[in-house]
Amino acid sequence: MSFPLSVLDLAPVAPGETVTDSIAASVALAQRAEEQGYTRVWYAEHHNMPSIASSATSVLISHVGAHTTTIRLGAGGVMLPNHSPLVIAEQFGTLDAMYPGRIDLGLGRAPGSDQNTMYAMRTDPRSSDRFPQDVLELQAYFAGDTRVPGVDAIPGRGAHVPLYILGSSTFGAQLAAALGLPYAHASHFAPQALRAAVEIYRRDFQPSLQLQAPHVIAGANVVAADTTEAARAEFEGMRRIRATSLFGRGKTFTDEEAQLLLDSGAGQQIDAMLTHSAVGTPSEVREQLIEFRRFADADEVIVGHASTTLEGRLRSTTLTAEAMETVSA
Numbered sequence: 001m002s003f004p005l006s007v008l009d010l011a012p013v014a015p016g017e018t019v020t021d022s023i024a025a026s027v028a029l030a031q032r033a034e035e036q037g038y039t040r041v042w043y044a045e046h047h048n049m050p051s052i053a054s055s056a057t058s059v060l061i062s063h064v065g066a067h068t069t070t071i072r073l074g075a076g077g078v079m080l081p082n083h084s085p086l087v088i089a090e091q092f093g094t095l096d097a098m099y100p101g102r103i104d105l106g107l108g109r110a111p112g113s114d115q116n117t118m119y120a121m122r123t124d125p126r127s128s129d130r131f132p133q134d135v136l137e138l139q140a141y142f143a144g145d146t147r148v149p150g151v152d153a154i155p156g157r158g159a160h161v162p163l164y165i166l167g168s169s170t171f172g173a174q175l176a177a178a179l180g181l182p183y184a185h186a187s188h189f190a191p192q193a194l195r196a197a198v199e200i201y202r203r204d205f206q207p208s209l210q211l212q213a214p215h216v217i218a219g220a221n222v223v224a225a226d227t228t229e230a231a232r233a234e235f236e237g238m239r240r241i242r243a244t245s246l247f248g249r250g251k252t253f254t255d256e257e258a259q260l261l262l263d264s265g266a267g268q269q270i271d272a273m274l275t276h277s278a279v280g281t282p283s284e285v286r287e288q289l290i291e292f293r294r295f296a297d298a299d300e301v302i303v304g305h306a307s308t309t310l311e312g313r314l315r316s317t318t319l320t321a322e323a324m325e326t327v328s329a
Contacts, residue, residue: 002324002325002326002327002328003289003290003293003301003324003325003327003328004039004299004300004301005038005039005289005300005301005302005303005320005321005324006038006039006040006041006042006217006300006301006302006303007029007030007033007038007040007041007042007302007303007304007305007317008041008042008043008044008076008188008219008302008303008304009026009029009030009041009042009043009054009304010043010044010046010052010054010304011023011025011026011043011052011053011054011060012025012051012052012053012241013050013051013052013053014051014308014309015252019053022053023053023060023063025310025313026043026053026054026060026064027063027064027067027068028310028314029041029305029310029313029314029317030064030067030068030071030073031067031068032314032317032318033071033317033321034068034069034070034071036317036318036321036322037321037325038071038317038321039071039072039300040071040072040073040074040104040302041064041071041072041073041074042073042074042075042076042077042104042106042302043057043060043061043073043074043075043076044057044075044076044077045057045075045077045078045079045082045108047082047117047121048114048116048117048120049245051241051245057075057078058075058078058091058092058094058095061073061074061075061095061103062094062095062098065095065098065099065102065103070102071102072102072103072104073095073099073102073103073104074103074104074105074106074164075092075104075105075106075107076104076106076164076166076184076302077105077106077107077108077164077166077184078105078106078107078108079108079109079110079111080107080108080109080131080134080135080138081109081110081111081123081124081127081128081130081131081134082111082118082121082123082127085134085135085137085138085141086137086141086148086151086153088105088138089138089141089142089153089156089159090153090154090155090156092105092156092159092161093141093142093153093154093155093156093157093159093161094155094156095161096155096159096160096161097155097159100160101160103161104161104162104164105161105162105163105164106163106164106165106166106184107131107135107138107163107164107165107166108166108167108172109128109131109167109171109172110128110168111123111127111128131175132175135163135165135175135179136179138163139163139179141153141156141157142156142157142158142159142160142161142163144157144158162182162210163181163182163210164176164181164182164183164184164217165179165181165182165183165184166184166185166186167183167184167185167186167197168185168186168187168189168190168193169190169193169197170193170196170197170200172185172197173185173197173198173200173201174200174201174204176201176205177200177201177202177203177204177205177206177214178204178206179206179208180205180206180207180208180209180210180211181208181210181211182211182214182215182216182217183197183198183201183214183215183216183217184216184217184218184219184302185197185198185216185217185218185219185296186219187218187219187220187275187276187296188219188220188221188274188276188277188302188303188304189219189273189274190273191272191273191275191276194218194276194296195295195296195297198216198218198296198297198298199297201214201216202214202216202297214299215299215300216296216297216298216299216300217298217299217300217301217302218276218292218293218296218298218300218301218302219276219301219302219303219304220276220277220278220289220292220301220302220303220304221238221274221276221277221278221279221303221304221306222277222278222279222285222289222303222304222305222306222316222320223235223238223277223278223279223280223285223305223306223307223312223316224278224280224281224282224285224305224315224316224319224320224323225280225281225307225312225315225316225319226281226315226319227281228280228281228284231279231280231281231284231285232279232280234306234307234308234312234316235277235279235306237255237307237308238306238307238308239262239267239270239271239274240253240255240258240259240261240262241258241308242270242273242274243258243261243262243266243267243270244258244261246266246269246270247261247266247269248261276292276296277306278292278303281319282319282320282322282323283323285319285320285323286323286324286327289301289303289320289324290327303320305317305320
């Protein structure tokens, strides 16, 4: 595929389905993405969310890796404040040993959870302040140049795992630029600072051993279907799910109740989050993604296929890849 395109998979757990179903769906989605020439599939760390099954990111990557052969797999991302750099170096060093040349490690500064969940994970609320230092410590473990005397990551030392800095504000962009690392912006749900963050990153980028020139990945939501009407219906279903997940306080909603929630004001917040979404037929999605990449000044686009069913996500994965196949890089 000449247009650099990747997949973000939140491992959604649909109403009435199990985590086992979700994991099987993630395997099927990665296999389809591999068949269609996508660059990578990333999984995001979330906790205490009944509709998302990607909390144990490294375990999920390991399972999907065993059922694919060539596509890159990684975290998009690991929320580093929740973990020690040594443990993450060991986990991803293990993955690199299992699947050499296929593992990515995206790193985020947010805890990805609320205060009670942070307590349950024994996360210090101030740990995000150490994020830049923790990234450097993690990088040193992989390089075999530990910053902690007498402590090496085994597995991990000498592993070739590229690091990516994730962000939804200018902070991550500044850090990625200073360290000479690729930058991935969470514009699929936090679009406000996209342009400013990318501008800062490209302006201030310092070459490093990992990366000689800036590399920007920008996130977008995608629903590609055979008709515009079908795509929009799928997207509306996803809006309802997003609204109940974020504002439903753990309750189960019918479609009608979810729509009332959207109409009551939640819809404006959801739509603001979903600003960067490509919805429609393959040709419509193609034009929207081309325009989004230009707007974001991105080298690569990572898409969350936002259909409410596995069949819809697989179909969207295929149609999007076919639509973008002839678009120049």
